[in-house]
Amino acid sequence: MSEFIQNHILTLITFIPLIGGFFILFLPKDKHDVIRWSSLVITVVPFLLALILFAGFDRSVYGFTHSNGIQFIEEYTWIRAYNIHYFMGIDGISMPMIFLTALICPLCVLASWGINRGVKGYFFLFLLLETGMMGVFTALDFFLFFVFWEVMLLPMYFLIGIWGGPRKEYAAIKFFLYTLVGSVMMLLVMIYFYLTSDPHTFDMTKLAEINSVFDYRTILWFALFINFAIKIPVFPFHTWLPDAHVEAPTAISVILAGVLLKMGAYGILRINYAVLPDVSYNMSMFMAIFGMINIIYGALTAMAQKDLKKLVAYSSISHMGFVLLGIASFTNEGINGAILQMFNHGVITAMLFLLVGVIYDRAHHREIDGFGGIASVVPNYAFVSFLAFFGALGLPGLNSFISEVLVFIGAFKKYRVITAISASGIIITASYCLWTLQRIFLGKLNEKYKLLPDMNIRETISLLPLALLVVILGVYPHPVLNLMKSTVKYVNNIFLNMNL
Amino acid sequence: MLTNTESLKYFFSEGFLSFFFLFLLIVSFLKRDLFTNSSFVYLLGISGVIITLILELTLATAGQGHTQLLFYGMLRNDYFAHLFKLLLVFSSLFLLVFSFISKETNRKFLNSLEYVLLILASTLGMMLLASSVNLLMMYLSLEFLSLTAYLLTGFSHRDERSSEAAIKYLLYGAVASGAMLYGLSLLYGMAGSLDYFAIQEYFAQNNVSGVIAYISVILILAGAGFKIAAFPFHSWCPDVYEGAPTPFTAFLSVGSKSAGFALIVRFFYQIFIEKGGGDILVPIGGVDWSLLLAIISAFTMTLGNLAALQQENIKRLLAYSGIAHAGYILMAVASQTLFGVSSVFLYLVIYFLMNFGAFLVVIIIANEFNTELIEDYEGLVWKNARGAFLASMFTIYLLSLTGIPPLAGFIGKVYLFLSVFEKGSSLYWLAVVAVINMVISLYYYVRVIKVMFLLKGKEGVALSAMDRSQYIQYSIMAGLSFLTIIFGIYWVPLDTLSKLAANFLN
Known part of the structure; x- marks a missing residue:
């Protein structure tokens, strides 16, 4: 059992919230307290796993390859024909972020105790959101990363839009549109990376290794940077933030500010710096x-x-x-x-x-x-x-x-x-x-x-x-x-x- | 090349359908009162289509990938044809089932037998269209499909919108097919043959001057573009979609459009392409149709999406979204790669799932509220369990249409982008246009979601609870959305099938 947890800890930490979310869907609708307590328990589990990660994390490793620098690796072939892998692993940049996410989520469940309309839907979406966030920090396959990146949008839209303040509809769609503008640019870059690399790959470590084959580097860098800059948010792409933060319910503001903004900076370090180091340096x-x-x-x-x-x-x-x-x-x-x-x-x-x-x-x-x-x-x-x-x-x-x-x-x-x-x-x-x-x-x-x-x-x-x-x-x-x-x-x- | 009698054994799915159609027709003349019960008629039609489907499936699997030229080179039985035929027959099946479910069709139709007969006929037309490799055969099956479609559009009894739509459709269609016929005759004049392969050979061996070929291709595109509702031949589409009976609208947006794409892919890839070494495709004939299609694609998707922004009627919104999707798919056609061909098929399958799903929701809502206005969807999710189910399903389809992972629509879009990028840097701009369009499209799809989820429901408009008799509808809906999610996560089966579709070039 403990070996199983050791070998699949990143998968567990990512997907336990989602599985728990489906469990929540089957609870009776009117038992609000049952739903709240189960959500709390479900979000505490990833936190405990994060503690195990924290304890077992080797602080001395150095590098960004499969054998060196990335820990708790889980890699399975997902779609063989396109060399898409279910590739998860963490290094020193993602570890603090995972810990932060795992810590904040249970606290947010506590902060959501007062939600009493559509409780079931709220906690389901919240748990789905947690899966998305964890996935972004653990995924090292670009395709997988992108899927998790987008999976977060939808629960966020509903959480702001249904349980938010007076201008919730406006804030929710603004958030959705801004983020999507960024991510479609990342999508194009991802496809370009894939087709230019030889053999075709989405593996971020390999993309970093062969990074010199890519042309149009400055354009690619900017496309990625704008995507992440919208998330951070960097002036002048910041205007979604005040709206979304103000209209969102408390717990969701916490998630937005506490975790989602970090994804922008994380992405710059993970992709811009790793795959396009020279341009990043020139753009410092x-x-x-x-x-x-x-x-x-x-x-x-x-x-x-x-x-x-x-x-x-x-x-x-x-x-x-x-x-x-x-x-x-x-x-x-x-x-x-x-x-x-x-x-x-x-x-x-x-x-x-x-x-x-x-x-x-x-x-x-x-x-x-x-x-x-x-x-x-x-x-x-x-x-x-x-x-x-x-x-x-x-x-x-x-x-x-x-x-x-x-x-x-x-x-x-x-x-x-x-x-x-x-x-x-x-x-x-x-x-x-x-x-x-x-x-x-x-x-x-x-x-x-x-x-x-x-x-x-x-x-x-x-x-x-x-x-x-x-x-x-x-x-x-x-x-x-x-x-x-x-x-x-x-x-x-x-x-x-x-x-x- | 097989003679007529030899061909018959490779033709038995279409053969059965023709026979079944004629049989029903004759019996209905003799014994009219046998067909007064519309449920019976629908079931008859459904079973006919299912048998056709099974026959086609046997033919496709038994063929082992061998291709045959039937009827002295009129039709070509290859994986491309088989796969498209399966897709098209499936869409006819859905049309029949949806019509059976819809209260609108039951209320407005005087005679469901003729309706079913026309559906069977148009199925036949589409099947022939997918496999024809002769200009004349292609034109005839296209007309066959179009004529039945005009009739079906106007089938609602004493419905002004429906009749107006039919007339509009007919007039546009007549002009488009006239133009196309002219283009075909030019092509015939140049190459001296109606056969796709003979024309291809002519283009491969002779250096033709571009002008005539260009004119001919553009004119032919008018006919084909009309079928798939591509810019600038799209203007019939919203009115017809709005006016036609909703199940038939769903069919138009999926079945008839897929048939149109089958025609376009066959025409361009079988005539204006020569297969080089490896999997390299070399365009021939002196026409830069890749650029031509790319421009049409860019305009189609942009126009479709911009126009959809302001629609108040859900059917019109889906019509414009359908125009935009035709634009997306044209990207892959323009790529001139094998991967592009398989992407077209893959995207059409995914589009089939999500668009039929979306229309099914529209039909059920129309059954309930008798409305097609988006504003009447307000607060749907909060009404009761059934409303929550419908709204969640609709959300899945709409987000899949937008292209949000992990839904199948996203995978489809990735394939389209991959094919555009595979073509090389000459089409990069098209990918950029397409992603901008994705963002625009998000706005109107999400607007529907907003109305269903974010706005408080109006008082007094109650939704009836789940009903045992409606389980068919719900299981179809759940099945479609299940596939939409599954293919978004694991799409290898679709990928394998679509790779087969590109085999026809060998």
């Missing part, structure tokens, strides 16, 4: 500039928001800018920092959205100016919010600080001016975070919220693991950094050895 300045724009633009826009959820959404844009800047630096520190930032942002933004959900459930609005002085009424809530916002602004001792510093160290080696301007984003971030805290929690108590109840057990449980991570990783980031270190070194050495 381009990416760094867009990273800078994201940081500053996101932060400034966040400052102007009146809606708390929108503020968090724009802060995500700003924080993802750090990721882009980090991976554009082509230094060990920068890329390590970027991946760590992906993880940390996932944790913090999940917290922030959960917190927004908590207050929205009570006050039924999210106007920042509509509160005031509630810290005295809801002390626990205030404490966690302070922790989350301080984490977001990069307070030393909390997790974001370390990743942002690493990004800046890495980026400063190459782009002094861009890094200097980006660093000023920290100040803007600090100002909007503090200002928000002040307006909501400090000052004179708004009489309307005199009797606001504090967080209940369920909400506390959903926030506690994240809060702990914010503190622990702020003091001791090595558990996560160790996972990626040698893979990042490998990625970076590719560029050092290119002699460009």
Whole structure:
């Protein structure tokens, strides 16, 4: 049994949610609590498996080939005639992301407890979504990757569109269209890769190995980059994000910001960097500039928001800018920092959205100016919010600080001016975070919220693991950094050895 | 090349169908009152078609891939013909079953016997079309198919839309086939033969000047493009689709279109292609029909998708979506590769599954609400278990039509793109146009999904609960969507079949 789990752990982690989802479909429609509890159990299983992965992951392997660097490989022929394989495996870039996904999903189920319309459909789609996300991070066959990439769209559309806020239809279709524009470009690139490689293959490791055979490299790079840039999202492709985040129900905002945005950066590292390294290197300045724009633009826009959820959404844009800047630096520190930032942002933004959900459930609005002085009424809530916002602004001792510093160290080696301007984003971030805290929690108590109840057990449980991570990783980031270190070194050495 | 009597034993599926048709016709003259029960008539038609299907299947499997030229070179029995015939007979079968299910046909038709007879006749026409390798035979079977189609379009009794559609269809069709006939005569004048292979040989040996060949090809394309509703011969399509009885609309969009593609593929690949060494296909005849078809394809899909954006009627929406899909499939025809030919067949099979599925939902909704307007689908999923089932099935078909994995429609699109890329860099632009179209098409397909899922249902429009007598409908629907999903995940059987379809060039 344990051997079976060892050999098929990635398949299990990916497909258990889907199988569980079908199980949910057969539960009686009116037994809401049964459905909720089973979903919780189903999402906890991948988390436990992720712990096994975490324990068994060899942190020293180096490379991006079947024998070297990729672990927990599962490879079966899927469609022989077209050399399509069911090929799964993880390395130091995907491992933190899988862990993050597995951690956030059960917490999101907890956050979805209040859903009471179409409960069955909601949790089925949610579990389908988890399968899609896990699949994207584990698939190493381009075709399989693409299938998982697209599988996520549909549940996302329904989850936003059915259970979302007032402008849900608009937000849902906008999300769907934007993402599809990107993915059809990736589809063409994928087919081009397949037909140009000889023998034809979708295997990402082989594509990386023979990457010099591809022509039209810059166009291919841009097609892929735009696809991933839409997901990150990079300015000017970001306009779907505020709509989708604001209209989505809390748990789905958490997933969107916590996991889906990371897929963009993950894809750039996985495909652009691996298969088109030279173009990526030439485009580093381009990416760094867009990273800078994201940081500053996101932060400034966040400052102007009146809606708390929108503020968090724009802060995500700003924080993802750090990721882009980090991976554009082509230094060990920068890329390590970027991946760590992906993880940390996932944790913090999940917290922030959960917190927004908590207050929205009570006050039924999210106007920042509509509160005031509630810290005295809801002390626990205030404490966690302070922790989350301080984490977001990069307070030393909390997790974001370390990743942002690493990004800046890495980026400063190459782009002094861009890094200097980006660093000023920290100040803007600090100002909007503090200002928000002040307006909501400090000052004179708004009489309307005199009797606001504090967080209940369920909400506390959903926030506690994240809060702990914010503190622990702020003091001791090595558990996560160790996972990626040698893979990042490998990625970076590719560029050092290119002699460009 | 076989003589007439020798040919008969390779012709027994069509032979049986002709015999069955004539038999029914004669019996109906003698004993009219035998056929007053429409269920009986439908069952008779269905069993006839099923027998044809079985006979065709035996013929296809017994043939072992040997090809025969029947009736002094009029028809060619090869895997391409067999596979297409199977697909076409299947679509007739679905047409009969759907008509049996639909309340619209039961309400509006005076006489179901004639309806069934006409369906059998058009099946025969399509089967002949798929295998004809002679210009005259091709033209005759095309007309056979068209004439029956005109009649079937206008079959609803005292329905103005239906009659108007039939007249429109007839007028467009007459012009298109006239143009085509002119093109055929030019081709005959050039090559001095009606036989595909003789014309091919002529083109292979002589260097013909492009102009006449171009004119002839363009004129022939008018007739063929009319059949598949390609730009600029598509304008009949929405009106006819809207006006025709819904089951027949489904048939038009799948069966008659597949027959049209069979004609186009045969015509271009058997006349204007010479097989070089390996699997290389060399275009001959001095006509750059690849570019010609690519341009038509780009316009067809763009126009179809743009026009579909604003439709309020679900049948019109599916009509325009059908136009767009004809455009997609033309990409593979334009690729001038063996892979392209098999992609055409593969895509048509997948299109068969998802489009018939979509129309079945439309028929059932029309049975229930007596409406074809998209707005009346509002909140379908929230009504009851049956509504949820219908809406989920419809969603699967629509997303498959868009091309979202892991549904079969996605695999079909991948094949089309693969064939375009295989042609080489000269058609890369077409692939780009096609993916832009995919994104546009998402918008209108999802609009239907939005209406069913995202909007709150109107008060007072109740949906009756699941009914035991409707199990046929649900099992067909579930079966189609099951296949749509399965072929999206594991499509090797389809791939193997479609590879056979490309064998006819040997």
